[in-house]
Structure formats: C-alpha cells, structure tokens
Amino acid sequence: MTTLAKLLEAALFASARPITGEELATLAPDESAAAIAAAIDELREHYDVDGHGVELQELAGGWQILTRAEYTEAIERAQLAARPQRLSAAALETLAIIAYRQPISRAEIEEIRGVAIGGVLKSLHERGLIDVVGRGEGLGRPLMYGTTPVFLEHFALRHLEELPRADELAIALRVPVPEAAPE
Amino acid sequence: MTTLAKLLEAALFASARPITGEELATLAPDESAAAIAAAIDELREHYDVDGHGVELQELAGGWQILTRAEYTEAIERAQLAARPQRLSAAALETLAIIAYRQPISRAEIEEIRGVAIGGVLKSLHERGLIDVVGRGEGLGRPLMYGTTPVFLEHFALRHLEELPRADELAIALRVPVPEAAPE
C-alpha cells in the first residue's frame, strides 16, 4: 500500500464517524484531490481483492471502514455466548446484604459496606436480581430494595426462608456444593 | 487471508477494547486454539509485511488493532481523533505503588508517597484504572486497592509481570518489610 493509503486507513480506523472528502484533504494537505481519490480506491481494492474481514464503504457522510456483513452474525453470536458473567465481590456482598436485610435502603447498605454502591445497585437491578419494593419511612422516603423471583430462581430456592440463617452459615459454607442448592 | 483470519479481523475491528483469547475462541468454536493462534499470527504478519496503517498488538491479556504511531500526529492535527489526557505525576506515583504492592490501602500509599492522596484515588477509580479488591485486616478494615485490566490497556502492558520486577530496578529494594530498618 502507498503511504497515503496507509494514512487514510489509520484515520478511518481512528475516527468515530465517517470522514468526508474535505477532512481527508486536511489530513494530507500536500496531496492533490486526485491522489487522495486514488488512495481511497487503492484501499478499497486492497480490502476487496486481498480478502479482508472489513470493507471500505462510502456513506452519505463520507468514507467508513465497516465489518463485512458475513461476519457480523458470528460476532453477535460470540457476544451472546460470551463466557458467563460473574458478579464482582462488591456486587455479591451487596446482594447478600439485600437478601438478608430486605427491605433495605441504599444508605443502609452503604453504611454496612462502607462504600458508595450506586453502580452496583444498578447492575443488580438490570440483572433482575433485585427490585424496588417500596419506600421507607423517614427523611426523603428512600427507595427500599428487595430480591426478586429471578433471584430465588437463580439459586433454586422456593422461598427466602430457605437461605441459611446467619448462625447456620459456618456450616453451610463448609459443605462443598459445586452448583446451587441441595434439596 | 484465511477465512478464520478474516473473521478475527472483523471481530477485532468491531471492538474498541482488546479481545481476549477466550473471547476469540467463542467466536470460532469449531477451531482449535492452535488454529486461532496461527490466524492471529497471519493477521499480524499481513499488517506488518503488507504495509498497513494499523497493526495488531498484544495487550491486557488479549489482542487489539491500533493505528500505527507514525500516523498519530496527522490524525490529531486533522482533528479526527484526540489522544487521551496524560496522567498527573500524583496519579502516576499512586498507580506505580498500587501496581507493585496490591492489594494496598490508602494509608500505606500515603506513607510511601509522603502526601495525602484523597482526590487522586477517586479519579483513578473513576477512570477505571484501579478498583477496590477487598478489605484489609486490622483497625477499621481499610479498603484495599488493586489495578484493573484498563490499567494494563492504558500502559500497553500484556500483563502485570511485564513491569520490571522489584529486583530489576536500578534501586534494588528489599521485599517490603513491615517494620523499619534493615541492618
């Protein structure tokens, strides 16, 4: 590839939006419009002839490098099959506090954990593991959080009372259960 | 290029962050690890030998396509992309300490740096460069900090071990002794 084609490739790759012909000109002010047009052609042909996973497309706004359509499905499928997400320690602890103390407000959880938990609450909520179950009494009537049926389902629990009591925890923790709950 | 290399190229182009080996494997579940590694090599060589505006780099436990350094200035001048801000001296010092001593508490960092570091920790956390990785033992059970994959990305490191070992530094220092002076 010519240096100009390489420069255009780098710019098209790094830009968050399509690049117009004018912008391409500022990118290489010493080059003629014809040279730039030739480099664009060179880049497009290189992608097409050589066989690449991407292609150069001219859209309304200008030029853009896009993933070839035949690979988008595989990429989406891979994102779907991405290895199962694990909850962070912070999220787990927050979930544990909510499970055992519900209904509980954000401020109360933060007091127990000693750190702000805004993002964690949001992700647990998006996961469907917790929900707002009401408003507390008192100043500002804070939102109160509790666990959801999805939470019970996930751990194969029939109801919350099936969670071990705090004083049973030591024993529960010693049992090497690989996956969810025993009967 | 082989179809597998093209698929990997498409996936790497579709991501703003490094893609781990595991993620590449889910992309092509029928291919062996060796075949994927070969396709990665093929792609890297293609970029290097053929002459491209981009290159394939191994970092943060994965692979990422990045623009070549020689085009950065032109792209920035044309305002097609902007480089991220540099970190301040205070932020870098704090990161250096966390990288080598993680998990480490705020008080321990302040002891080494000789200054209070309140705001710095918060900014580093907001940038995703560090995270709370647990609580320490001892008085008040302080929050302990560690570096994140974003840290590796930011400094183009494949993994933490790529940083010089403590005994490789010009000033060789003994393993952190909890209390005062050697001989």
Added chain:
Amino acid sequence: MTSTFAAPTDAASGSFAVDLPQFSGPLDLLLSLIRDEQVDIYDIPIARIAQQFVERIRTLELNEAAEYLEMAARLLRIKAQLLLPVGAQESWEDPRAELVRRLLEYQQMREVVDVLERRGEERRSHFARAFLPAQPAPPQAPLALSLIELLAAVDRVLRAVSRPDMHDVVPRALDVPGAIDTIRAVLALRARTLFTDIIMTGHVPWQVLSMLLGLLELARVGELHVTQLRPFANVEITAAARDNASEAA
C-alpha cells in the same frame, strides 16, 4: 524536574491537577536536594540538607505545607540526634536509617513511574478503533453465580460488620411518622389549624424539624394544604378533601 511531564492542561481537569508546581511531595523535594548536592544517600549530611530543605520550603509556595513542615521537623530532629554523643553503646542505630529506607522506597517508585510514563506515552501514540456501529442492545451473558458464592459474601459482610460500632443500630434522629400521626390527629379535630398550634412549647429542634417534614410529606401526598400569607407569617394548615383525610385516619 520530576513532575514536569504533567501537562499544564491537567490543571483544568481538577482532580488530576498537579498539587505542587515542582514537587510531588516532601520526599521528592528531599531527593532533588540530595541529587543537586551530589551526596551519598546512605550518608546524608543532615545538617546541610535540613538547612537547604527549610530554605526551599520558604521560597516555594507550597499549598500542602503541612507535609513539608513535618519533614523539616523530622530532619531537624535527626540532626539533633546526631549531635548527641554516640557513646560506647554497641547498639547505636543511625537516626537516618528510617529516612534512608523511605527515600529509597520512594526513589524506586519513581523509577516505576518512569516506566509507566514511557509505556503510557507509547500507548498514547496509537489510536484504538473509535467507530462502533450501534448494536441492538447486546443480550446479557448468562450469570455465573452459585449459592455458595452468595453465602461466602454473606460471611464476608458479617465479618466486616462485626466491629462493635457497626453492631448498634443508630436510632433515627427524626421521628417523621410520629409527627404525621400528631398532625393527622389535630386535623381530625379541626379542619384548619396553625403551625404554631402543632408545635408545643417544650419541643426541641428535632421535634420541630420532624413536624415540618411531616407537614411537607402530608402536603406532598395531598392530605393537607399549607399556606403562608406573607413572609414570616404564621403558617396555615388546612385539611384537604374529606375522603382523603378519612382514608388517612
């Protein structure tokens, strides 16, 4: 100087502003003196360095002076200790030892900073892919979470809160529900009343505040109206439509 790489633009971003013009702390300043004077870090001429340190912090406009002053005090103390006759005790410990340890540790960290700075610059000279086509909200990956992990988290929390100060439930400072009951009781007797009527003479601040919040809460849910004819005038409280009030009672 060690902190010149922090771009001046960083100051605008606030949190990443360089805290001092030249030095990132007293250890940094001390190291720079030792370098300028070309003295052996293991055998620091404390009297000379201490004097220069004090002079430098006088001329510098340090906005975190406390940490520098603390270091100055430490240097002067070491200087005084060195002036004491060593005597014949075999267990003499160099009063500079701890300072040397900290300086070496700090210097080592600066070396790592140089590495990070270099690597960071290297990475900054490459751009990542910026254009990412909008995707239909990616489906969430399945959640890997076992009951045992949850219980382990419960255990961690319990251990973390086993500090005595976490055991006590802090009583709520305000009693808004109680205030709401009182206001409702008063309004049940007469449909119109004054703020001064529901505040008793013996009420302490938290009780007055509870009343006020109760009042605002009831006004918010539409159980009553609050009016004030002019600034600082007494506040009139009127019960809202009867059905509301009776339901509340």
